Amino acid sequence: MRLVAHDLSSIRSGRPVFSGLGFALHSGEALAVTGPNGVGKSSLLRIIAGLLPASYGKVTLEGGDAENSLSEEAHYLGHRDALKPSLSPIETLSFWQAMLGRPLVDPHQALMQVGLGHAAHLPSGYLSAGQRRRLALARLLVSRRAIWLLDEPTSALDASSEEMFNGLVGAHLASGGMALVATHTPLGFQARSLAMRGGA
Numbered sequence: 663m664r665l666v667a668h669d670l671s672s673i674r675s676g677r678p679v680f681s682g683l684g685f686a687l688h689s690g691e692a693l694a695v696t697g698p699n700g701v702g703k704s705s706l707l708r709i710i711a712g713l714l715p716a717s718y719g720k721v722t723l724e725g726g727d728a729e730n731s732l733s734e735e736a737h738y739l740g741h742r743d744a745l746k747p748s749l750s751p752i753e754t755l756s757f758w759q760a761m762l763g764r765p766l767v768d769p770h771q772a773l774m775q776v777g778l779g780h781a782a783h784l785p786s787g788y789l790s791a792g793q794r795r796r797l798a799l800a801r802l803l804v805s806r807r808a809i810w811l812l813d814e815p816t817s818a819l820d821a822s823s824e825e826m827f828n829g830l831v832g833a834h835l836a837s838g839g840m841a842l843v844a845t846h847t848p849l850g851f852q853a854r855s856l857a858m859r860g861g862a
Contacts, residue, residue: 663689663725663808665710665732665840670719672705679705683719685856689808692831692841694849697858703844704741706858707811710842711738726808736809741817743798747787751778751797754786755804762805772803776826791818799827802834810834810841824850 664686671681680702687693695703708714710721712733723732745754755769773779776796781789786797795818802810810831816824828850831841835851843849 663723663838663840665721665723665809667710667721668719670706670709670721671717672702672709672714673717674705680858681718683858687840687842687854689838689840690835692835692843692849692851692853693856694853695842695844695856695858696846701858703858704813707738707813707842707844710809711736711811713738723809732809735807736811737802737805737807738811739798739802739813739815741814743794745786745794745797748785750783751786751789751800752782754797755800758801759804762807764806765804766806767803769800769804772800773797775803775830776800777823792820792823795819796823796826799830802830808839810839810843812841812843814844814846816845816847 666686668684670683672679685693695706697703705714709716721732723735726735751773752769755772759765759769770782773782776799778793778796781793786794789797799815816827819827832851834841843853
């Protein structure tokens with residue numbers, strides 16, 4: 663499987679965010695997307711996820727299931743956790759698994775993997791910022807998707823949680839998955855680098 667971006671450009675409110683961007687990512691590879699704030703790291707991930715249109719150029723997935731669109735092969739984890747405070751972690755993961763389909767890991771098991779088994783039935787609003795981030799990461803585990811699009815995934819994580827995150831991504835890559843990670847900090851796994859500068 664190969665994810666290819668060709669001559670990709672984004673214009674927002676008449677302002678060029680980035681232009682002429684291209685890369686190819688293969689199964690088992692990660693790409694660290696770096697650069698200062700405002701150069702379009704989040705916009706790039708959202709374009710690949712199908713949440714924003716590209717102004718020019720295109721992104722294609724080669725070698726995947728012909729019945730699935732690119733967005734159906736991608737997990738998008740934004741810099742916000744997108745959790746409903748009144749739902750418990752187990753309810754949250756069960757909802758996402760039912761909505762996304764293609765079950766992979768049981769929600770209880772996913773919570774154990776991110777160290778939240780003890781909080782499975784608490785309202786998510788009671789969780790700390792780091793626990794909420796770990797719950798958001800657990801969503802990656804409950805449904806099968808080849809491409810992980812991760813926007814500042816280690817924000818609010820402590821050192822042990824970052825190590826857990828590195829293990830999750832490492833296992834995903836070892837199984838043939840791909841990861842694009844927008845980040846300001848070094849990653850704890852091998853990744854190629856895409857340094858964005860933005861503008862025209």
